[in-house]
Amino acid sequence: MTPRAILLDIEGTTTSIAFVAETLFPFARKHLVEFVCANPEVSAPILAEVPGDDKVATLLGWIDEDRKATPLKTLQGLIWEAGYASGELAGHVYPDTPDALQRWHAAGIAIHIYSSGSVAAQKLLFGHSVAGDLTRFLGGYFDTTTGPKREADSYARIAAALSLPPSAILFVSDIQPEVDAARAAGLQALLIDRDGTGGDVHSLAQVLP
Structure with missing residues (x-):
C-alpha cells in the first residue's frame, strides 16, 4: 500500500x-x-x-x-x-535525504518528522542544513511531548494528529524497537541500516523510489 x-x-x-x-x-x-x-x-x-x-x-x-x-x-x-x-552550525543530512524529500513531496506524499530532539531543534536542523532550507518539504514535526518513540501509543497519537489511519503512514527509523512500536500501532514501518549489514533498506533512495 x-x-x-x-x-x-x-x-x-x-x-x-x-x-x-x-x-x-x-x-x-x-x-x-x-x-x-x-x-x-x-x-x-x-x-x-x-x-x-x-x-x-x-x-x-x-x-x-x-x-x-x-x-x-x-x-x-x-x-x-x-x-x-x-553560522557556527549547519545541519548535516545524508546526500540522499534532500533527493528523497523532493521526490516524495513531488509525488504528493506528506512528510513529517518524529525525533527525540525538540520540534524547535528539528526545524533548525532542516532549515539550516548543509543542503539548504529543507523545511519546505516538511509538513509537521513530533517530539517527546507526543510520547516515547518505543511505545505504540505514541504512533497512534501521531496518526490521530494527522487525521490518517495508521496503515496510511510509513515510518522509517534505524532503531528496531521504534520500528516494532510503529508496527504495533498499525503503521507501515521500515528499518534503515546505512551500514548495509541488515535492515529493510540501506538508504532513503530505496524508500518509495
Missing part, C-alpha cells in the same frame, strides 16, 4: 548520528551555562522542570548520557538556534 504520509526519524535516518553526538551535543554542553546566565527569563521555566538543587549540573549530566528529557531538549534547541543563526 502506497502511504499517504511518511514519518521520519532523524539520527541514523536523515542525519548522521555522529553529527548529533560529536557536533550538536558538545556545542550545547559548551554554551549551556553561558546561555542560562544570559537568558534567565527564558531559562527559568525550563529549569523549574529539572530535579535537584544544582539544575545545571543535572542538565550537563543528561547531555553526557543522552537523556531523552523534554527540558533538556528544549534548552538544547534554544542554544542550537543561536549557533545556527551565527
Whole structure:
C-alpha cells in the first residue's frame, strides 16, 4: 500500500548520528551555562522542570548520557538556534535525504518528522542544513511531548494528529524497537541500516523510489 504520509526519524535516518553526538551535543554542553546566565527569563521555566538543587549540573549530566528529557531538549534547541543563526552550525543530512524529500513531496506524499530532539531543534536542523532550507518539504514535526518513540501509543497519537489511519503512514527509523512500536500501532514501518549489514533498506533512495 502506497502511504499517504511518511514519518521520519532523524539520527541514523536523515542525519548522521555522529553529527548529533560529536557536533550538536558538545556545542550545547559548551554554551549551556553561558546561555542560562544570559537568558534567565527564558531559562527559568525550563529549569523549574529539572530535579535537584544544582539544575545545571543535572542538565550537563543528561547531555553526557543522552537523556531523552523534554527540558533538556528544549534548552538544547534554544542554544542550537543561536549557533545556527551565527553560522557556527549547519545541519548535516545524508546526500540522499534532500533527493528523497523532493521526490516524495513531488509525488504528493506528506512528510513529517518524529525525533527525540525538540520540534524547535528539528526545524533548525532542516532549515539550516548543509543542503539548504529543507523545511519546505516538511509538513509537521513530533517530539517527546507526543510520547516515547518505543511505545505504540505514541504512533497512534501521531496518526490521530494527522487525521490518517495508521496503515496510511510509513515510518522509517534505524532503531528496531521504534520500528516494532510503529508496527504495533498499525503503521507501515521500515528499518534503515546505512551500514548495509541488515535492515529493510540501506538508504532513503530505496524508500518509495
